[in-house]
Amino acid sequence: MVVQADDAVFRPVRAGNPFEETVERLLQAIKLGVVVPGDRLPPERELATRLNVSRVTLREAIHALTEAGYVESRRGRYGGTFVNEQLPKPRRTPAKRLARDLAGGLDDALTLRFVLETGAAEAAASRTLTTAERDHLERCLAETSTARLADYRRLDSRLHLAIAEVTGSPSLTSAMADVRMRLNELLDAIPLLERNIDHSNHQHQAIIEAILAGAPTPARQSMQEHLAGTEALLRAFLE
Amino acid sequence: MVVQADDAVFRPVRAGNPFEETVERLLQAIKLGVVVPGDRLPPERELATRLNVSRVTLREAIHALTEAGYVESRRGRYGGTFVNEQLPKPRRTPAKRLARDLAGGLDDALTLRFVLETGAAEAAASRTLTTAERDHLERCLAETSTARLADYRRLDSRLHLAIAEVTGSPSLTSAMADVRMRLNELLDAIPLLERNIDHSNHQHQAIIEAILAGAPTPARQSMQEHLAGTEALLRAFLE
């Protein structure tokens, strides 16, 4: 019997405790470039409300990120919690964890990413974009193409997320952010090559141009080629 | 500023309390046809483990569904919790709630559904399916096409879910199940017409044929046309 739907619908109601989930969320914001070094996070009271956790729990999560070197808090008016200029380097998680992710969910994540990203590109190209949205895409593209090596993954993620944003669908944006976090963990195990980055930048440009031109099919096509590259890279290194 | 990504990443860590989430999950299983009338749910101990909630919480959820007329429990060996043969009719939630969903998330849900379902159709057609998977698709198709009016929405959902299943990506299946629940709530407000069902069945057949033939682009195309119909229907009735 093909009862995979059972697993889909009877999957865990919650991944972990609120503390862990909150940490993950804040890391998501930082690692996907939604907040950049130097930025201030929203005030604790507001952030706790938005995340639907208590302020105590949020503070514990922030404390954990402080210890890990991601953020720093300052008291007083005009204080707040700020993202560090120097982010900690992602720890290479070798064989062990990779093997686990590989066994369970590499294909799963790659399939979902393919569906979401190509769909987002097409949907974005199908809409009439506002000037602000067009600017946003172009700014993200420019930032990515001029990024230093150490910042590349983060700015790349931010660009892809920007495409989801301009579809106007928050759920789609969330889903893309989630699947990207899953894959970035694996990608961190792979060395970034200058040559790959050049290639990537050209593809990014093609994708954004197609979206700005309102050409859904080329946008999807360009995205598809772009993803194929990363996928091949991942599989080659992990298999 | 276009900071929609902020909302995506700082969205609530948890939608409600474990009880509510568990009820939603069980309803999902029933309303999307993952478990059908007469079926037995997994034993409480096992189900609680899979959902990652305590048995107490699960039992409270089951109790709520019993009160609502969805399931019935029997003690003793070979007992268990069974889905009722006569499911309660979905309550028409008129203007008020619809307006809320409309304001917030109709476009959101429709965009995400479009991306997920067309992507799933394409991904499914791109794979080499096992005999079991092909049978599964054909069985779901047959059941939907011969469904009575009262069962149509449920079997229709089950068929679409089956397409997600045969992509081999559990995450994709989960995402589709979630978005479908959101839309079914709206669809329940719209009367089902015999004519629409006929049309729908023809489209279903085209989609499944394309998937079984291993034709990704036609599968996507057929799905796109199919979704356009429902979307037009929804918009017409709600706007």
Add this chain to the structure above:
DNA sequence: CCTCAATGGTCTCCCCCCAGACCTTTGGAC
């Protein structure tokens, strides 16, 4: 220099949820 508003930091009380042991019912196997 003083004031004040905004922000992080702390404390207390409470409730929901969990883990796990134990009880009860049921019907098939022998």
Add this chain to the structure above:
DNA sequence: GTCCAAAGGTCTGGGGGGAGACCATTGAGG
């Protein structure tokens, strides 16, 4: 008829998270 395994039903103790009040710090503005 007896036994027992598998299922639902019940109880108790403990811990994590939440709500909300309050404290401490800081820097801008008057």
